[in-house]
Amino acid sequence: xxxxxxxxxxxxxxxxxxxxxxxxxxxxxxxxxxxxxxxxxxxxxxxxxxxxxxxxxxxxxxxxxxxxxxxxxxxxxxxxxxxxxxxxxxxxxxxxxxxxxxxxxxxxxxxxxxxxxxxxxxxxxxxxxxxxxxxxxxxxxxxxxxxxxxxxxxxxxxxxxxxxxxxxxxxxxxxxxxxxxxxxxxxxxxxxxxxxxxxxxxxxxxxxxxxxxxxxxxxxxxxxxxxxxxxxxxxxxxxxxxxxxxxxxxxxxxxxxxxxxxxxxxxxxxxxxxxxxxxxxxxxxxxxxxxxxxxxxxxxxxxxxxxxxxxxxxxxxxxxxxxxxxxxxxxxxxxxxxxxxxxxxxxxxxxxxxxxxxxxxxxxxxxxxxxxxxxxxxxxxxxxxxxxxxxxxxxxxxxxxxxxxxxxxxxxxxxxxxxxxxxxxxxxxxxxxxxxxxxxxxxxxxxxxxxxxxxxxxxxxxxxxxxxxxxxxxxxxxxxxxxxxxxxxxxxxxxxxxxxxxxxxxxxxxxxxxxxxxxxxx
Numbered sequence: 202x203x204x205x206x207x208x209x210x211x212x213x214x215x216x217x218x219x220x221x222x223x224x225x226x227x228x229x230x231x232x233x234x235x236x237x238x239x240x241x242x243x244x245x246x247x248x249x250x251x252x253x254x255x256x257x258x259x260x261x262x263x264x265x266x267x268x269x270x271x272x273x274x275x276x277x278x279x280x281x282x283x284x285x286x287x288x289x290x291x292x293x294x295x296x297x298x299x300x301x302x303x304x305x306x307x308x309x310x311x312x313x314x315x316x317x318x319x320x321x322x323x324x325x326x327x328x329x330x331x332x333x334x335x336x337x338x339x340x341x342x343x344x345x346x347x348x349x350x351x352x353x354x355x356x357x358x359x360x361x362x363x364x365x366x367x368x369x370x371x372x373x374x375x376x377x378x379x380x381x382x383x384x385x386x387x388x389x390x391x392x393x394x395x396x397x398x399x400x401x402x403x404x405x406x407x408x409x410x411x412x413x414x415x416x417x418x419x420x421x422x423x424x425x426x427x428x429x430x431x432x433x434x435x436x437x438x439x440x441x442x443x444x445x446x447x448x449x450x451x452x453x454x455x456x457x458x459x460x461x462x463x464x465x466x467x468x469x470x471x472x473x474x475x476x477x478x479x480x481x482x483x484x485x486x487x488x489x490x491x492x493x494x495x496x497x498x499x500x501x502x503x504x505x506x507x508x509x510x511x512x513x514x515x516x517x518x519x520x521x522x523x524x525x526x527x528x529x530x531x532x533x534x535x536x537x538x539x540x541x542x543x544x545x546x547x548x549x550x551x552x553x554x555x556x557x558x559x560x561x562x563x564x565x566x567x568x569x570x571x572x573x574x575x576x577x578x579x580x581x582x583x584x585x586x587x588x589x590x591x592x593x594x595x596x597x598x599x600x601x602x603x604x605x606x607x608x609x610x611x612x613x614x615x616x617x618x619x620x621x622x623x624x625x626x627x628x629x630x631x632x633x634x635x636x637x638x639x640x641x642x643x644x645x646x647x648x649x650x651x652x653x654x655x656x657x658x659x660x661x662x663x664x665x666x667x668x669x670x671x672x673x674x675x676x677x678x679x680x681x682x683x684x685x686x687x688x689x690x691x692x693x694x695x696x697x698x699x700x701x702x703x704x705x706x707x708x709x710x711x712x713x714x715x716x717x718x719x720x721x722x723x
Contacts, residue, residue, distance in 0.1 A: 204541045209245065209687035210676075214236035234673055238604045241594070242689070249452055250544075250687050257534045258312045259290075261647045268294075271313055273552055274325045278349040279366065279576065285434045288403040304345035305336070306433065324350035326556045327440050327451075333407040343398055351398060355379070357434035359454030360429065374399070378429040379406060385423060385430055386415035398632045403535045412437060417507035419423060422500075426467050434503045435475060441510045442478040444557030446550075446581035449478035459500060461516050467500035475499075479506070510560070517563030525562055526699035528569065529590045532583055537688050540587075546580055547588035554585055563588050590693045597705035598672050600663040604709065608662040617658070619651045627655065657709065664707035671704075674703055 216237045245251050252264035265288030272294060276284035280297035295311040302309045304322045313321070316543050322330040325345060336347040343351065352366035355375035360382075365371055377396040383405060386390050405411065416434055423430055432454040440451045458475055459467045468478050476496050477507035485510065495502065513690035520528075533540065547554060561582040611617065612634070620626040623644035629635045637650060679689040694701070 204250065204544050204687070205273055206488065206540045206544075206688040206691070207686040208539075209248070209250065209689050210241050210685055211244075212240045214680055214685045214689075215355055217677055218685075232415070235602065235669065238669075238672065238676070241677055242297060242547045245595070245687065245690065246599070247300075251601065253592070253596045254315050254318055255312065258310060263323075266551070266554055267313075267318075268584075270505055270552045270555065271298070271321065274321050277325065277353050277364070278346070279352075279364065280328060280349075292359040301346055304349070306338075306344055314636055322555065325353070325411045325552075328557050329408065329410065334342075334405055335363060336694075337403075343403070347403070348398075350466065351403060351406065354451045357436060357440065357451050358406075358412075359432035362453075373412065376402060378433070381428075382430050382433050385428070386418065386420060388412075388415045396689075407442070410688060413441065413510050413514065414509050417504055417511045419504040419508075423557065424465070428467060429469055431500050434507075435459070435469075435499070436504070438479065438499065438503065438506060439475055441507075441560075442482060444553065444560055445482070447478040447481060449474050468497050470498045474596075482506070502583055513560050513563035515563065516566045517559035519562075520566055522699045522702060526590065527693070528562075528565065529583075529586050530692075530695040533567070533587045534692060537692060540688050540691055543587050545582045546584035550581060552586060553581070554588075558585065587691075587695065588630065591694045591700050594694040594701045597701050597708065598668055598694065600705075600708055601668040603663050604661065605669065608658065608665055611658045612662040617655055618652055621647065621651075623653045624648050627651075629633065660707045661709045667704045668701050668708075 215232070216233055246253060249264075254267075267284055267289040268290065270687075271511075273284045274293070275281050275297045278301065280301050281293065282673050290312070298313060298317065299309050299311045300316055305317075305324075307316055307320060319331070323333065324336070333347070336342050336344050338351075349364075349366045352361070352372060353370065355361040356364040357378075359655065360378045361375035363371070373396055376398070379402065380394045380396050383394045388405065388411060390405070392400060394405055395402055415435060434720065436451070436454050439449050439716075441569050442449045443451045457471060458473050460470050461467060469479070471493070479491045479496035479499060483495045488495060495505075499506070506619040533543070536693065564587060565583055571623060572577065613629070615628060617627050619644075620628070620642065622638075624640055624647040626638040628638075631660075672693065675685070675693040679693045684692060
């Protein structure tokens, strides 16, 4: 899809630039601005500028990149026989979604909203998205969806040959190899790792950052060329290079990546996808002449590669929200005419679009601190960072606009819902002077529930007001500077994204959201 970012923001732009705008009363102007902004946010979603997750079952499929990712992930987990790559919500996909939801203990409705998407993120993404331990059913072991995710992760990391969750012997062998790798790398908590499906073992399997740090530590390598560490390191490199935007597929260990000129030496074949990606990586990090040799000698020198990855991970984790927001905003603001290309690139990335963002931020931070450096795929990394930063701010601002009328009614209702003379009541007069009456004989639990509810409503209302004020003020500035289309909206969102996200934490949870601390149903 081609995007024209000079178009858009029609309603807000017309209102902001109207010569008679100053003739209206302030409150009328405010509500006119809110209405116009709400209309333009809805249009941005309908026209595919932003594709937020649906809040109810969508009548038609609009988000092709996300649909392809959903299909790919469900195929990887074995819910589809193959990944057809089609951006359509057909009966096969709906059936697969329902089966996944059932296995994950989610609402079985056949469409992917926030809850189901977050579950897919946690179970399939490489960069940690949540606590994998929450997918264990008490003392009864993992839920069915986690069992499939374990099998997939073992295969992708080269610890098993196939992602067959129905083969107990294969799973046990894969976990045995993981235990061997953990012991060799002297990973923290290695003594708790057992060749069985238990929380400690599975937490390590899904902790990509910790595994990278272990490979970067530089422990003496095993003398046995058949040690599972080498296949594991090769597959981990595939994952990290894929996350970095290189042309390589994280498809596990194929058994033909290495060859042996002597029984004791392992070299990476120059005809492999991994070799090409590694050579490109080293070229882009200032090792142009040595890159083929560094790639070929990967089996003996992989700690150096993973130290580079670790540096990016740590840089990303050490990046404050304000610094990250400013960095991404500057990148987009330097060349606003490139926004259409950024969107086109971001939406073509498939599963990478929603994975490895912390690493991408770390790479970008390191790159900006070392102007002489170069990184291949930086267009991809910048594209997804810009898209995600703007998208997150858009979703929160849109939620604030949608919630505002209800929150306004709740906040200034003469008698808030839940007021009960038997326990606690709250009222205000025409001057909005609030008074609270507590029945000393009332139920403390009812009183606490009411006060907590009023506090949440007040916090949500305040957050929504602040987010809307940020958007209105920044957009007015953008429009006055001549950036009046979708480009103006995106640049405004990027400029205040860190503030929107900070206030967004106080908004009431959106529909179909697991929310902080909420566990799936089993």
